[in-house]
Amino acid sequence: MNILKKRSWDLPEREATPEHIFMNRRQILAGLAGGGALLASGLAPRPAFAEEDPSAGLYPVKRNAAYELDRDLTAEEIASKYNNFYEFGTHKQTWPAAQKLKIRPWTVTLDGMIDNPQTLDIDDLLAKMPLEERLYRHRCVEAWSMAVPWSGFPLAELVKLAGPQSGAKYIRFETFFDPAVANGQNQSWYPWPYVEGLTLEEATNELAFMATGIYGKPLPKQFGAPVRLVTPWKYGFKCIKSVVKISFTDERPVSFWEEIQPQEYGFWANVNPSVPHRRWPQSSESVLGTDERRNTLLYNGYEEQVAGIYKDMTGELLFF
Ligand code: MTE
Numbered sequence: 001m002n003i004l005k006k007r008s009w010d011l012p013e014r015e016a017t018p019e020h021i022f023m024n025r026r027q028i029l030a031g032l033a034g035g036g037a038l039l040a041s042g043l044a045p046r047p048a049f050a051e052e053d054p055s056a057g058l059y060p061v062k063r064n065a066a067y068e069l070d071r072d073l074t075a076e077e078i079a080s081k082y083n084n085f086y087e088f089g090t091h092k093q094t095w096p097a098a099q100k101l102k103i104r105p106w107t108v109t110l111d112g113m114i115d116n117p118q119t120l121d122i123d124d125l126l127a128k129m130p131l132e133e134r135l136y137r138h139r140c141v142e143a144w145s146m147a148v149p150w151s152g153f154p155l156a157e158l159v160k161l162a163g164p165q166s167g168a169k170y171i172r173f174e175t176f177f178d179p180a181v182a183n184g185q186n187q188s189w190y191p192w193p194y195v196e197g198l199t200l201e202e203a204t205n206e207l208a209f210m211a212t213g214i215y216g217k218p219l220p221k222q223f224g225a226p227v228r229l230v231t232p233w234k235y236g237f238k239c240i241k242s243v244v245k246i247s248f249t250d251e252r253p254v255s256f257w258e259e260i261q262p263q264e265y266g267f268w269a270n271v272n273p274s275v276p277h278r279r280w281p282q283s284s285e286s287v288l289g290t291d292e293r294r295n296t297l298l299y300n301g302y303e304e305q306v307a308g309i310y311k312d313m314t315g316e317l318l319f320f
Contacts, residue, residue, distance in 0.1 A: 053218035054104060055126055060216035061151045063133040074146035076215045078289040083222040085241060087182035095222035100181050101242065103226045112248035115163030122226045126212060129153035134209060139271050139300045141235040145285040150230055151213030156204045164200060164248050171203045172253035173229055174245040191260065196229065196240035197253030197267065207232055207305050233302040235269045271300040272319035
C-alpha cells in the first residue's frame with residue numbers, strides 16, 4: 001500500500017525484511033522445532049498474542065462445510081505474523097505493537113438509516129449471533145494470499161438486527177481511533193480512523209462475514225480483534241479491522257485507501273486477475289508460507305456467489 005507524504009522515520013516496505021527471507025520455510029521449520037524443544041522442557045513462554053480473551057470459551061465453533069478450499073490452510077504461525085494493520089505500523093510485523101490494543105470493554109455502534117440504532121457490548125453481540133467457522137481464501141492487492149479458518153457470523157445477521165430503512169443503500173464501517181494505543185494514528189497524513197464501505201447488497205451476500213475468531217480461537221489483536229469484516233471476493237484492504245461503528249447510509253462511503261489514492265484504490269476492489277493494479281500485476285499471487293505462485297481467480301474464486309451483484313453495473317470500475 002502507498003504512503004502519500006512520507007517522513008524520514010517511516011520504514012518503506014522495500015526496506016522491511018523481504019518477504020522471501022522473512023518467510024523462508026527452513027527458518028520457520030527451524031523456529032518451530034526450537035519451540036517444540038522449549039515446550040518439551042516446560043519453559044515455553046506464551047506467545048504475546050495468546051493472552052486470555054473473555055470469549056475464549058465460545059471457540060472452536062462448528063465449521064460450515066459449504067465453504068471449501070482448493071488449497072491448504074496457511075499455518076497459524078505464519079498468518080499471525082504477517083499482517084497489514086497500519087494503526088500499528090506500515091510493515092507486516094505489526095503483531096507485537098498490536099498487543100497494546102485493549103479489546104475489553106469494546107462496543108459496536110449501529111446507527112444511521114435503521115430502525116434499531118444501538119450500541120452493543122461485544123460480548124452481548126457474540127451471544128446474539130450464530131457463530132460458525134468458514135474456510136476462506138484471503139487475497140491482498142499486494143499479490144499475496146493465504147487461506148484461513150475464520151470464526152464469526154454472517155454480516156447479514158447484523159444487518160437484520162439493525163433493520164435498514166428503505167433509503168439505506170450502503171454500509172460504512174469505522175475502526176477505533178486511539179493514537180495513545182495505536183502509534184500509527186499519530187501519523188496525521190493518514191485519514192484516520194480507517195473506514196470501509198459496502199453496498200447493502202454486498203453486505204447481505206452470503207459470503208460477507210464478521211470475523212471474531214480464527215484458528216478455533218478468539219481473533220488475535222493483529223487480525224483486528226475483537227471483530228473485523230471479511231469479504232473474500234475483494235482485495236484484503238476492504239476487510240476493515242477492529243470495528244467500532246457500522247453506519248447505514250444513502251451515500252457511498254469513501255474508504256481510507258480511496259481517500260489517499262483514489263486512482264489506485266477504488267470502492268469496489270473486486271479481485272480480477274485481468275485488471276492489473278498500478279503497482280502489482282494481479283494475474284498471480286504468492287501463497288504465504290510456500291514457494292508457490294498460483295494463478296489468481298476472478299472474484300478470488302467466488303464468482304458463483306457474487307458475480308450476480310455486478311452483472312448490470314456498467315461504467316463502474318469494479319476491479320481496483
Ligand atoms: N483494517 C484496519 N483498521 N487497518 C489496516 O491497516 N489493513 C487492510 C485490512 N484491514 C487494515 C485493515 C489490509 S491492506 C489488508 S490486506 C488486510 O486488513 C490484512 O488482513 P490480515 O492481517 O488479517 O491478513
